[in-house]
Amino acid sequence: MNLKNPADRWGGVSQLLHWSIALLILTIGVVGLVMGELPRTPKYFWVYTAHKSLGITVLALVLLRIGWRLYAGAPRPLPGIPRWQAWLASATHGALYLLILAMPLSGWLYDSASGLRPFRWFGLVEVPRLAAPDEILASAAHDAHEWLFWLLVALVLAHAGAALHHHFIQRDATLARMLPRRLRAAPPREDSP
Template sequence: MSAANTTATYGSVAKTLHWATALLILTLVPLGFIAVAWPYDTSDSLATKALLFSIHKTLGVGVFFLALARIAWALSQPRPVPLHPQRRLETTLAEGVHWALYVALVAVPLTGWVHHAATTGFAPIWWPLGQTLPFVPQSTALAEATASLHRAFVFLLLATLALHVAGALKHHLVDRDGTLARMWPGRRAPVPAAPGRRHAPAPAAAAFGIYALVGAVALLTAPGAEPRSVAATAIAAEGGATLEGAARWRVESGSLGFTVRSLGNPVTGRFAEWSAQIAFDEEADADGRHGAVEVLILVESMSLGSVTAQARGPEFFAVETHPTARFGAEIVAAEGGGYEARGTLDLVGASVPVSLPFTLAIDGDTARAAGTVTVDRRAFGMGQSYSDETTVGFAVEIAFELEARREDGAPGAGPRS
C-alpha cells in the first residue's frame, strides 16, 4: 500500500493518522467525563481524579500535535473523490462533517490547553512543555470562558462524529460501496481511480460558522459572564460598615481569590459574587481606628478550576448549608506601614479572628487597595478527612484587590454591579 493518497483511496499515512486520532478521541471523551465526575471526598479519590486529568490533558495535547500533522498531510495530498458525486446533498453534508471534524481536532484540545494554562490546574500535563502558554495570562475569567468553550466544542464534536460514523456505516451496509474499505487499514479499495476535485467553499464555511456560533453561545452563557450585583445589593441594603466621621467608599471593581496547594501545585479559585462596604479616613479617631469594613461573599459563586463541584460540597465550602460568608473588621494602621483590617471571618459556620494587612493608595476620590492573608483551613473545620497535607494543603492564601470610589454622603446608595 502506498504512503500517499490517490484520488481513489487513502494512503497508509492518512489511514494511520485517521485511526490514531479516532482512537485517541474515543478514549479522551469518556476519560474527560469520568475525570469531571470523579469524587473528591477522600485523599485517595482526589489523587485518582488528578491522575485521570493528567492522562486526559497529556493525551489531549498529543491529539493537538497529531491533528496539526494530519492537517498538514491532508493539505499536501490528493483527496479520494466521493463515490456518488451525483448525490449532491449527501456529498456536501459529508464534506461539511469532515471540515467540522478537522476544526474540532484543533479547537477541542486547544481550548482545553488554554483553560489549563489560565488556571495552572491541579493536575499537570506530563509533556515537557511547562504548564503555561505564551500569551495566555493566569486569569479566572479566561479559564471559565475556555472551559465553557471546551465543553461546547466537545458536544459539537460528538454530534458531528455521530453523523460521520452513521454515514460510514450507511455506505458500508446500505450502499455496499468502498467508502469504508478505502479508509480501512491495509485493504485494497475496489474503487476506480477518478480525477480529483477541488474543495467546495460552502461546506467549509458552514463548519467554521457552526463552531463560531456555538462558541459565541457558550461564551454568552458562561458562568463568569453574569453581572456581579446580588452581593452588592444585599450589603447595601444592610447599611454596611460605618464609622463616625469617616467617608464611605463604594467598591467599583475588584477580585477576591484564594490559593491552596494540592498535590504540590498551587490551585487558585475565586469568588465571582462579593461586595464590601467601607468607611475610611486617613485621620485615625481617638481609638486609633481609621475605618471599618463589612464584606459579604456569596460562597456559591466560588469556582476552583475542574474541582469546583467538590470544593462546593459539604467537606469544604458547604454552599448548601452556608451560602454566604462575611468578614467584618475595623481598619487600623499596620506596624510596618500600610493598614490592617482586624476582625472576624465567618465561613462555613465557624467564626475565626483574621488580621488582613493591605496596601492602600488614594488618588482624589478613588482608592486602590490590595492585600493577602494566610489562614489555616482546619480552623474552619474544612477538609477534615484530608488530614494529609500533601493532597490538600492546610494553608490557604486569600488575596483581594479592589478599586473604590468615595460616596458623596448618601448612605445606603446601592453600589453598582
C-alpha cells in the same frame, strides 16, 4: 501500504492518522466524562494530566493530518455520489477538523487561565500557558470545551452513521476506502444470508 492517497482510496498515513485520532478522542472523551467524579487522590491528578497530555497529542496529530492532507490530497468522490452528498461530506470533514483543533485549544486555554501550575506533557515537557490566570476567561474556556465536546460527539456520530449507511445501505466503498487492505471486505450483497 500506499503512503500517499491514491485517487480511489485513503493511503496508509491518512488511515493511521484518522484511526489514531479517533481512538485518542474516544479515550479522552471517556476519561473527561468520568474524571470529575474521581476522589481527590494522587491518581486524580495523574488522570487530569493524562487527559491534558492526550489532548495536546491530538492537537499535534490533527495539525499533522491537515498538513498531510494538503500534501497527499484526497481521493476523488466515488462515482454516482450526488453532488450535494459530496459537498456535505466535505463540509462535515472541515467541521470535524475545526472541532478537533478547537477542543484541545479550549482545554489548554482553560488550564492556562485557571492559574493552575503548568502541566508537563506526559511528565516530559512543560506546556506553556496560553494566557495569564483569569477567572472569567477560565470559565468561558471551560464552557466552550464542554459545548465543543458535545458538538464533536454529534458530528462524529453523524460521520460514522453516514459511513455505515454507505457501507450497508448504499453498498459502496466509502468506508472501505479508510480501512487497511487486510480489513476491507466488500459490502454485503443483497442475496447474502
